[in-house]
Amino acid sequence: MKVLLVDDEIEFVNTLSNRLGMRGISTDVVHDGQQALDYVAKKEPDVIVLDLKMPGMYGMEVLRKLSKTNPNIQVVILTGHGTDQDEEEAQRLRAFDYLRKPTDIDTLADRIRGAYQFKMEKTMAAVAFAEEGEFETAKDIAHEADKLKTTGQMFKDENKD
Amino acid sequence: MRKAADVDESLDLRRAQLEVLSKVLGDLTHDVQNHLAIINESAGWMGDLLNLKKKKGFGRIIGLFKRNRGQHLDVEPFLQGLKPIYEYVAEAATLTRHLSRFADRMDETRFVFDANQVLEEIQDALLGQARERGVRLEVKLAKEAAMVETEPATFQLSLFDNVARLIEGQEKGASLAVETDVIEDRFHLHVTGPEGSPGDNPEARGFARETLEKLGGKTWSQSDDGKYVTTLAFPLASREE
Numbered sequence: 113m114k115v116l117l118v119d120d121e122i123e124f125v126n127t128l129s130n131r132l133g134m135r136g137i138s139t140d141v142v143h144d145g146q147q148a149l150d151y152v153a154k155k156e157p158d159v160i161v162l163d164l165k166m167p168g169m170y171g172m173e174v175l176r177k178l179s180k181t182n183p184n185i186q187v188v189i190l191t192g193h194g195t196d197q198d199e200e201e202a203q204r205l206r207a208f209d210y211l212r213k214p215t216d217i218d219t220l221a222d223r224i225r226g227a228y229q230f231k232m233e234k235t236m237a238a239v240a241f242a243e244e245g246e247f248e249t250a251k252d253i254a255h256e257a258d259k260l261k262t263t264g265q266m267f268k269d270e271n272k273d
Numbered sequence: 274m275r276k277a278a279d280v281d282e283s284l285d286l287r288r289a290q291l292e293v294l295s296k297v298l299g300d301l302t303h304d305v306q307n308h309l310a311i312i313n314e315s316a317g318w319m320g321d322l323l324n325l326k327k328k329k330g331f332g333r334i335i336g337l338f339k340r341n342r343g344q345h346l347d348v349e350p351f352l353q354g355l356k357p358i359y360e361y362v363a364e365a366a367t368l369t370r371h372l373s374r375f376a377d378r379m380d381e382t383r384f385v386f387d388a389n390q391v392l393e394e395i396q397d398a399l400l401g402q403a404r405e406r407g408v409r410l411e412v413k414l415a416k417e418a419a420m421v422e423t424e425p426a427t428f429q430l431s432l433f434d435n436v437a438r439l440i441e442g443q444e445k446g447a448s449l450a451v452e453t454d455v456i457e458d459r460f461h462l463h464v465t466g467p468e469g470s471p472g473d474n475p476e477a478r479g480f481a482r483e484t485l486e487k488l489g490g491k492t493w494s495q496s497d498d499g500k501y502v503t504t505l506a507f508p509l510a511s512r513e514e
Contacts, residue, residue, distance in 0.1 A: 121307050127314040134321050165303055192306030193299065195377045212370070213306050214313035214362055 113228045114155070115139045118148040118174070119163040119190070128161075128217075135221045145169025152182055159208075159227045161220070164191040164198060172201060179205045184235065186227035190215065298376035302369045309362050309369070316358040323348045371397050381425045385510045387418040388460045389453055391429045399451070402437050407445035415453045419460035422510035423488045431488060432462070434481035435505055439464050455509065462505040468496055 115132070117139050119125040129139045140157070142148050144166050151157075160178070164171035175187055189202050192213040202210050208227040211220065241249040371394040378391070396412045403410035421428070436451060443449060449466045482492055490507040 121311065124307065124311045124314055127311070127318050131314065131318055131321055134325070192310055193303040193373065195373075197377075212366075213310035214366055215310075217314070217317050 113137065113159065113225075114157040115224055115228075116148065116151060116157040116160045117141045118143075118145070118160060118166075118171070120144055120166040121163075124213075128220075131217050132221060132224070135217070137221055137224055145171060145174040148174050149177060152178065152185065156182055157185060158231055159186045159188065159224050161188045161190050161224065164189060165193045172198060172205075175202065175205050175207060184231060186231045188220070188223050188227055190220065298372060298379070302373040302376060305369045306366065306373070309366055312358070313362045316355055316362075320352065320355045323351050368397050371395075375429065378429055379426045384424060385420055385422045386425055388421045388428075388432075388462075388507060389414050389417075389419050391425075391432060392451075392453060392462065395429060395433045396451075398433065399436055399440065402440050403449065406440060406443065408440055408443045409446075409448040410440065410451065411449070412451045413453075415455060417455060419453065419455050420510045421460055421507050423507070427484060428488055428507075431481055431484040431490075432505070435485060435492070436462070436464060438481055439466070439503055443467075458509050460507045460509060464503045464505075465497075465500050466503075468499055468501045 120143050162171045186208040189210045199210050209223045374394045452463045492505045494503040
């Protein structure tokens with residue numbers, strides 16, 4: 113599993129990387145939106161944990177671009193600001209989940225693993241049908257899998273009051 | 274029913290000022306949330322390390338723990354010490370989340386929203402106002418949503434202003450109860466306090482009361498079995514099928 117953390121708060125994201133590493137999730141780290149896109153252009157991660165409010169390119173803009181260029185990358189939003197409109201937009205752009213800082217590390221680790229599993233299942237199912245020549249079914253599976261996300265079932269904020 | 278488009282033009286300047294306030298508050302809450310996140314992760318990292326040591330067993334420790342040299346370190350106090358950090362972080366995060374939503378509403382373009390949610394978000398500040406004045410404040414919100422249609426920034430400030438002035442009008446040691454309900458297509462906020470306090474005079478709320486009325490709301494007060502109840506009422510948004 114390849115995971116990229118994107119956050120401009122260096123202290124926060126480095127500690128997060130260490131803690132996820134201790135939970136068996138190794139990560140790479142970048143500190144702004146453009147660095148994230150440059151990274152993706154070279155090596156596509158499976159999951160990106162993405163902050164929203166960053167200098168230069170806002171996280172939502174990164175998500176918007178990725179949804180067009182790399183739709184298979186699963187994105188978990190992890191933000192300290194995040195309006196209701198941001199959450200709706202993230203859902204619309206098919207982000208896997210939307211979490212608010214500070215968040216429980218084990219919750220985040222579970223979401224990352226969930227995002228990876230989701231990606232693998234979707235990919236495997238689609239490939240299996242495509243290999244059988246059933247391209248329409250493959251597309252339907254991918255579309256149905258996406259629907260699960262857009263109904264908001266994946267959007268559970270453990271810190272919600 | 275009053276529509277958003279009918280909002281008095283004299284509120285436009287105030288709205289512009291509120292937009293600035295929205296940005297300021299938004300930045301502040303974002304910074305606070307990030308600080309909290311750093312504290313949370315740092316504390317969590319300490320906990321992870323201690324848990325790791327606990328699992329592996331602890332031998333000699335040099336440096337800060339010199340007096341424990343040769344003894345196994347009891348990590349339990351460290352783990353216990355982390356608990357309040359997590360608790361206070363969670364509480365502060367809730368406060369700033371409320372503040373963040375308050376800030377967002379200052380710049381909100383959607384004019385239909387839940388009045389109970391507004392109160393949930395401003396109640397921290399109202400409790401603070403009450404604490405400063407030595408007044409006991411209890412807030413009880415109705416469970417169902419009360420969707421109203423009006424200009425959100427001024428509405429939330431007016432709601433806050435009205436209740437804050439009622440708090441200001443109480444004697445030290447007084448008790449106030451704030452309760453909401455929805456009856457006959459209206460959202461009601463009732464503030465019940467002791468009779469005979471200086472805040473009983475509706476004129477004491479002056480501009481706050483006028484603003485609420487300009488937005489389409491009403492306010493009245495009455496005595497009720499030795500208590501004084503002030504009610505703010507606002508029509509619910511019409512439901513279009």
